[in-house]
Amino acid sequence: MKCLGMIGLVLAACIGGHANAEELTGTLKKIKETGAVTIGYRDSSIPFSYLDDVQKPVGFAIDICYRIVDAVKHELKLDKLAIEFNPVTSSTRIPLLANGTIDLECGSTTNNADRLKQVSFTNTHFLTATRFVSKKSSNLNSIDDLKGKSVVSTSGTTNIKQLTEANAARNLGINIIPAKEHGESFLMVETDRAVAAVLDDILLASFVAGSKDPDAYVISRDAFSKPEPYGIMMRKDDPAFKKVVDGATAALYTSGEGQKLYDKWFMQKIPPKGLNLNAPISAELRHEFAVPSDSPDPDSYKAM
Amino acid sequence: MFESFDFDVIRRSLAYLFFDGMTFTLTLTGLAALGGLIFGTLIALMRLSGLPLLGRIAGLYVDLMRSLPLVLVIFWFYFLVPYIGQWLTGSSRPVRVGAFASSLVTFVLFEAAYFAEIMRAGIQSISKGQPAAAQALGLTYSQTMRYIVLPQAFRNMVPVLLTQTIVLFQDTSLVYVLSIPDFLGAASKVAQRDGRLVEMYLFAAAVYFIISCVASFGVRQLQSRIAVMR
Amino acid sequence: MNYHWNWSIFFEPAPNGTGSYLDMLLSGLVLTIETALCAWIIALVFGSVVGVLRTLPSRTASWVGFAYVEFFRNMPLLVQLFIWFFVLPELLPRSWGLWLKQMPHAPFYTAAIGIGLFMSARVAEQTRAGINSLPRGQKLAATALGLTTAQTYAYVLLPMAFRIIMPPLTSEFLSTIKNTSVAITIGLIELTGEARAMQEFSFQVFEAFTAATVLYLLVNIVVVTAMRVLERAIAVPGYITGK
Numbered sequence: 001m002k003c004l005g006m007i008g009l010v011l012a013a014c015i016g017g018h019a020n021a022e023e024l025t026g027t028l029k030k031i032k033e034t035g036a037v038t039i040g041y042r043d044s045s046i047p048f049s050y051l052d053d054v055q056k057p058v059g060f061a062i063d064i065c066y067r068i069v070d071a072v073k074h075e076l077k078l079d080k081l082a083i084e085f086n087p088v089t090s091s092t093r094i095p096l097l098a099n100g101t102i103d104l105e106c107g108s109t110t111n112n113a114d115r116l117k118q119v120s121f122t123n124t125h126f127l128t129a130t131r132f133v134s135k136k137s138s139n140l141n142s143i144d145d146l147k148g149k150s151v152v153s154t155s156g157t158t159n160i161k162q163l164t165e166a167n168a169a170r171n172l173g174i175n176i177i178p179a180k181e182h183g184e185s186f187l188m189v190e191t192d193r194a195v196a197a198v199l200d201d202i203l204l205a206s207f208v209a210g211s212k213d214p215d216a217y218v219i220s221r222d223a224f225s226k227p228e229p230y231g232i233m234m235r236k237d238d239p240a241f242k243k244v245v246d247g248a249t250a251a252l253y254t255s256g257e258g259q260k261l262y263d264k265w266f267m268q269k270i271p272p273k274g275l276n277l278n279a280p281i282s283a284e285l286r287h288e289f290a291v292p293s294d295s296p297d298p299d300s301y302k303a304m
Numbered sequence: 305m306f307e308s309f310d311f312d313v314i315r316r317s318l319a320y321l322f323f324d325g326m327t328f329t330l331t332l333t334g335l336a337a338l339g340g341l342i343f344g345t346l347i348a349l350m351r352l353s354g355l356p357l358l359g360r361i362a363g364l365y366v367d368l369m370r371s372l373p374l375v376l377v378i379f380w381f382y383f384l385v386p387y388i389g390q391w392l393t394g395s396s397r398p399v400r401v402g403a404f405a406s407s408l409v410t411f412v413l414f415e416a417a418y419f420a421e422i423m424r425a426g427i428q429s430i431s432k433g434q435p436a437a438a439q440a441l442g443l444t445y446s447q448t449m450r451y452i453v454l455p456q457a458f459r460n461m462v463p464v465l466l467t468q469t470i471v472l473f474q475d476t477s478l479v480y481v482l483s484i485p486d487f488l489g490a491a492s493k494v495a496q497r498d499g500r501l502v503e504m505y506l507f508a509a510a511v512y513f514i515i516s517c518v519a520s521f522g523v524r525q526l527q528s529r530i531a532v533m534r
Numbered sequence: 535m536n537y538h539w540n541w542s543i544f545f546e547p548a549p550n551g552t553g554s555y556l557d558m559l560l561s562g563l564v565l566t567i568e569t570a571l572c573a574w575i576i577a578l579v580f581g582s583v584v585g586v587l588r589t590l591p592s593r594t595a596s597w598v599g600f601a602y603v604e605f606f607r608n609m610p611l612l613v614q615l616f617i618w619f620f621v622l623p624e625l626l627p628r629s630w631g632l633w634l635k636q637m638p639h640a641p642f643y644t645a646a647i648g649i650g651l652f653m654s655a656r657v658a659e660q661t662r663a664g665i666n667s668l669p670r671g672q673k674l675a676a677t678a679l680g681l682t683t684a685q686t687y688a689y690v691l692l693p694m695a696f697r698i699i700m701p702p703l704t705s706e707f708l709s710t711i712k713n714t715s716v717a718i719t720i721g722l723i724e725l726t727g728e729a730r731a732m733q734e735f736s737f738q739v740f741e742a743f744t745a746a747t748v749l750y751l752l753v754n755i756v757v758v759t760a761m762r763v764l765e766r767a768i769a770v771p772g773y774i775t776g777k
Contacts, residue, residue: 168551373715
């Protein structure tokens with residue numbers, strides 16, 4: 001592990017040296033000229049990117065982004081690099097990245113082939129499958145049980161797309177309600193507006209754990225997708241910036257620091273309510289941290 | 305029925321709601337009203353200029369903006385403004401425009417269409433004799449407008465302009481669709497984080513209601529005073 | 535501008551399995567029109583009643599009308615929809631609230647009623663202005679003829695007042711159509727909502743919004759033209775709108 005970390009750092013340094021020799025382009029040029037980098041954050045992607053008690057963006061992905069910003073600062077040999085935060089939703093994150101409002105999207109964005117036509121992703125920081133949460137009392141066990149019911153999902157996510165496709169393919173006649181934020185999606189189930197919410201299972205687990213009565217909910221075994229990779233999102237066709245970001249994340253994950261960050265957000269108490277998610281790292285993700293990958297293919301992530 | 309309510313959630317988030325949220329809302333309202341008034345007056349002048357092309361363009365602009373829902377316009381501009389900035393500055397990349405600046409541009413351009421119609425009515429309410437007299441005195445067109453027509457048009461229209469500003473104040477809540485923390489956005493963030501929709505939305509409604517009520521009462525008072533003065 | 539235009543996107547199949555992206559937008563347009571029509575009927579009925587209340591000689595009646603208008607006019611539409619959608623069911627007895635929340639198409643009904651009531655305050659103001667603009671003699675003449683207050687309104691005042699306020703009512707109807715887009719915040723997937731969904735699925739932001747813009751403009755043109763025809767058809771010869 002240590003050794004790999006060193007290699008990562010050395011690699012990052014090499015790439016850095018190389019990029020500096022040339023004319024800066026793309027996002028790096030922009031950051032150098034403006035002296036600021038803008039991070040897109042989420043309201044309620046717990047514990048990846050969300051607002052704490054004083055409405056400051058925090059989370060696993062935000063911490064990863066701080067490391068990336070440090071690497072960028074080092075790369076550009078800047079004394080000072082201001083970090084600005086801009087809120088994004090699942091619906092606005094891709095257009096806002098494309099139009100330069102944000103430079104890095106630090107949240108819970110699934111890396112898939114479809115999105116790679118529009119944006120690019122750095123090394124994977126989590127793997128999660130699309131499932132649904134419902135109240136135990138509604139007795140919903142499989143996807144087919146959702147037939148004809150009102151089901152909520154967050155608009156702009158892969159989840160709502162998979163739900164829409166499953167609905168069409170299996171002819172379920174589900175009434176799909178789009179919500180603006182994951183938090184709103186879960187609240188729709190909590191308040192009985194919808195019988196189920198379809199989201200990434202890790203987000204569902206953190207909402208259930210943080211709810212008033214965690215025992216009242218159950219997350220489906222039935223999944224709409226395989227465990228899919230999350231990545232920090234960047235603009236497409238910007239190889240110089242991607243190299244710096246990939247270098248920084250690879251160094252972080254392989255050094256064991258990544259595992260520490262993971263433990264901080266998944267195995268210890270997190271703000272604002274001191275909740276502990278108690279979600280140990282999966283074998284697949286541990287393997288991915290050892291050999292960082294930005295592949296959108298769920299099948300490429302194997303346990304060690 | 306209120307026993308299960310947690311009104312403490314409001315007290316705990318008051319600072320965030322007002323220092324961040326309401327400040328955003330009021331600054332946006334104030335600047336957008338000012339910008340909308342200036343830009344709207346220019347559009348009204350274009351429409352009344354008598355130049356066919358200029359008048360037509362201004363008319364089309366007003367009709368277009370007034371035909372579209374504000375929510376759609378908010379989406380349009382949040383995604384489009386950086387590209388417009390790129391085009392205006394001739395930069396090689398889209399210009400970064402923050403959430404506030406982008407909302408401000410949106411509301412200025414949108415409200416300008418509404419303010420333009422108000423100012424047009426105001427200008428048309430000035431009797432033709434006045435500009436004619438100004439012209440006879442040797443004032444240029446811009447002098448006539450600056451010193452004679454616009455000040456009176458503006459004064460006549462103050463109540464209507466203020467009423468439109470109250471509508472604007474309420475409409476700024478729609479930036480909620482972009483997760484921008486205006487007053488309602490801030491309230492909804494707290495509401496969703498703590499699962500306290502009922503308390504927060506009732507509180508937000510009460511705050512909007514009181515501010516709008518007081519403001520429209522003020523406008524009515526002003527209106528009756530102006531009516532007496534005439 | 536480094537944006538990849540792709541206008542043929544409208545004819546590509548949408549992930550909801552019911553057709554192309556264009557079909558998706560058109561189904562949104564239909565929902566927009568349905569919501570707007572339902573809301574408009576509510577707005578007209580409630581607005582006329584409240585507008586009449588405000589012109590009645592009874593002080594209580596006019597105060598009730600005043601309070602109604604102020605109540606619905608001084609809160610943003612978005613907040614009102616949130617109150618109807620998220621707050622109201624929680625304040626009702628549990629079983630009623632549950633029934634409300636689990637009603638199929640709850641966002642549609644909430645939007646139609648919420649927008650209808652919001653717009654009714656504006657319709658009330660127009661109705662009041664229309665009635666007040668009539669010469670006092672009409673009311674007096676009706677009374678002299680022995681008509682009751684209800685008859686005076688039904689046969690003398692309202693038919694005239696509505697003709698007078700046709701142009702402002704047209705623009706209030708257009709506002710109603712535009713305001714349906716606010717309902718995307720409570721999960722109604724009308725035209726703006728479908729455009730947003732198309733943007734999310736296809737990533738073609740500007741094509742989606744351009745199409746929605748064109749559709750809203752078309753609706754506007756159709757409504758304005760239709761209302762003009764209607765105005766002419768019902769005009770009273772010799773009166774302002776009669777020309």
